[in-house]
Amino acid sequence: MKKSTVQPINPKITDAPRALKRSRPVQVADQIKRWVVERDLRKGDKLPNEAAMIAQFGVSKGTVREAMRILEAQGLTVTKTGPGGGSSVGEVSKDRAMSLLGNYFYFKDLSLSDIYEMRKLLEPELVAKLAGNLDAETLSDLREMAHQHPEPAQTPEEEKQQHISSLVFHARLADAADNDLMGFVISFMARILSDLTVYRRLYATPNKELWARGRTHQIDLVEALEKGDSARARAIMLSHMEGAERMMNVQEMRITREFMAE
Amino acid sequence: MKKSTVQPINPKITDAPRALKRSRPVQVADQIKRWVVERDLRKGDKLPNEAAMIAQFGVSKGTVREAMRILEAQGLTVTKTGPGGGSSVGEVSKDRAMSLLGNYFYFKDLSLSDIYEMRKLLEPELVAKLAGNLDAETLSDLREMAHQHPEPAQTPEEEKQQHISSLVFHARLADAADNDLMGFVISFMARILSDLTVYRRLYATPNKELWARGRTHQIDLVEALEKGDSARARAIMLSHMEGAERMMNVQEMRITREFMAE
DNA sequence: TATCTCGATTTATTATGATAAATTCTGAGG
DNA sequence: CCTCAGAATTTATCATAATAAATCGAGATA
Numbered sequence: 001m002k003k004s005t006v007q008p009i010n011p012k013i014t015d016a017p018r019a020l021k022r023s024r025p026v027q028v029a030d031q032i033k034r035w036v037v038e039r040d041l042r043k044g045d046k047l048p049n050e051a052a053m054i055a056q057f058g059v060s061k062g063t064v065r066e067a068m069r070i071l072e073a074q075g076l077t078v079t080k081t082g083p084g085g086g087s088s089v090g091e092v093s094k095d096r097a098m099s100l101l102g103n104y105f106y107f108k109d110l111s112l113s114d115i116y117e118m119r120k121l122l123e124p125e126l127v128a129k130l131a132g133n134l135d136a137e138t139l140s141d142l143r144e145m146a147h148q149h150p151e152p153a154q155t156p157e158e159e160k161q162q163h164i165s166s167l168v169f170h171a172r173l174a175d176a177a178d179n180d181l182m183g184f185v186i187s188f189m190a191r192i193l194s195d196l197t198v199y200r201r202l203y204a205t206p207n208k209e210l211w212a213r214g215r216t217h218q219i220d221l222v223e224a225l226e227k228g229d230s231a232r233a234r235a236i237m238l239s240h241m242e243g244a245e246r247m248m249n250v251q252e253m254r255i256t257r258e259f260m261a262e
Numbered sequence: 263m264k265k266s267t268v269q270p271i272n273p274k275i276t277d278a279p280r281a282l283k284r285s286r287p288v289q290v291a292d293q294i295k296r297w298v299v300e301r302d303l304r305k306g307d308k309l310p311n312e313a314a315m316i317a318q319f320g321v322s323k324g325t326v327r328e329a330m331r332i333l334e335a336q337g338l339t340v341t342k343t344g345p346g347g348g349s350s351v352g353e354v355s356k357d358r359a360m361s362l363l364g365n366y367f368y369f370k371d372l373s374l375s376d377i378y379e380m381r382k383l384l385e386p387e388l389v390a391k392l393a394g395n396l397d398a399e400t401l402s403d404l405r406e407m408a409h410q411h412p413e414p415a416q417t418p419e420e421e422k423q424q425h426i427s428s429l430v431f432h433a434r435l436a437d438a439a440d441n442d443l444m445g446f447v448i449s450f451m452a453r454i455l456s457d458l459t460v461y462r463r464l465y466a467t468p469n470k471e472l473w474a475r476g477r478t479h480q481i482d483l484v485e486a487l488e489k490g491d492s493a494r495a496r497a498i499m500l501s502h503m504e505g506a507e508r509m510m511n512v513q514e515m516r517i518t519r520e521f522m523a524e
Numbered sequence: 525t526a527t528c529t530c531g532a533t534t535t536a537t538t539a540t541g542a543t544a545a546a547t548t549c550t551g552a553g554g
Numbered sequence: 555c556c557t558c559a560g561a562a563t564t565t566a567t568c569a570t571a572a573t574a575a576a577t578c579g580a581g582a583t584a
Contacts, residue, residue, distance in 0.1 A: 347563075347565060
């Protein structure tokens, strides 16, 4: 990302700023963004309708339309037809943000150890902070999830299902974080792991011991969270992370190289 | 010390929640995404041209065009005019990914303490891992940056500049991370902090002591990194984070509520 | 009165064709 | 061999018109 290497000089004598050559729809989209920011518009606030924008920007219908698609694709606007319709500001959903970020990592070769390295750093701290600070509803949700699979998986399919359930448990914890950034990153990792595609025997040989340990971890964790025992919550989560990492590293697997479209 | 390979896989079974009626351009864009994933196309690989897509999907030119704008807005494709032009796959740049994610946090009220909580967890670990593993060029870059401001800032403007320089230092470290996810998150935080908008007196009263401490930290850190002293690097970074956090918390400030357009 | 249906209205959506702009290719002239 | 003016190719933009979707209101219906 560094090293401005020697760039071929444009032989033409013409205008230099070729890099600034942005298409008209992009320019229009940027102006609309600025417009929104300047007025501090929020979710639901309406933008001028198509005809107004055509007049406002002096461009054709198609250009305005492409501009709106750009904004829409980024999750910034929504548009409806009919009277009172038109475009309005729409805050970017967590799902969409995760999809867009997923597109970036699609081209990176993110390894399982990369993800678990982060999880080991963040999730123990998350639960330590959460201990004693969860409302009754969240606690009850978590407890329910922890008890959801009373028996070890009998089939690979069941095991996979339990694995995903476990990740939902973690995502639920992440959503309870009052630190939106931390919550997002943790949820994002859970989502990536949910999209794992297994190659060989990951779910092929349900492992009774692993199941028992994971389940115990979840139940104990909920208890520690309820009692406000930060140190214990942190320790349980770390232990859980290490176990999960070991399990996954043994297996051959690959992360789905899928665009995470919403 | 390269990691286990994580690789492409087939698309998962497409769910069919017909709850949402997606517009034709979105459908076309999704088909193109699938097409790219199925063939495992990589950066630079070409997509069918406009005319071919019109025929392929049986939609109008405008629809294809809007579809391409959607993909382009997400950073997934690039389009050129002229012979041999057309659209091709283009990997999402880090900058664009940060912008898109920034749009999400635009609507959140991310606080400084949220960010520093994450920084304190991640950056000390980052430098601990990096110690002894940096190449000569990176080390020399870092050393140069650390020595860049030999004198305390005389004006608020200078102080602001030094603050930004410091964040560039951190971003450079993040780029050296071998964990792309961790590197991204750390860079992203540095970028958010760079975009801070100061309201009152953050840079109003250059603080000689703070300057000296920050500079010492950077210089000592580079030395520890070079010597491979992980523990010391971690300790320095943690101390630095705590100092920076204290400094910023004293001041009244707000994060720029700006869309981070590329 | 309440509600349902139907049609008019508003707004975005899709389609078609023409022209402009950017890029590469080609070949004539030096 | 080089250069540079067209020609060819492909997207970019514009203009116009027809279509579809959502909403609203008037009248029919219960």
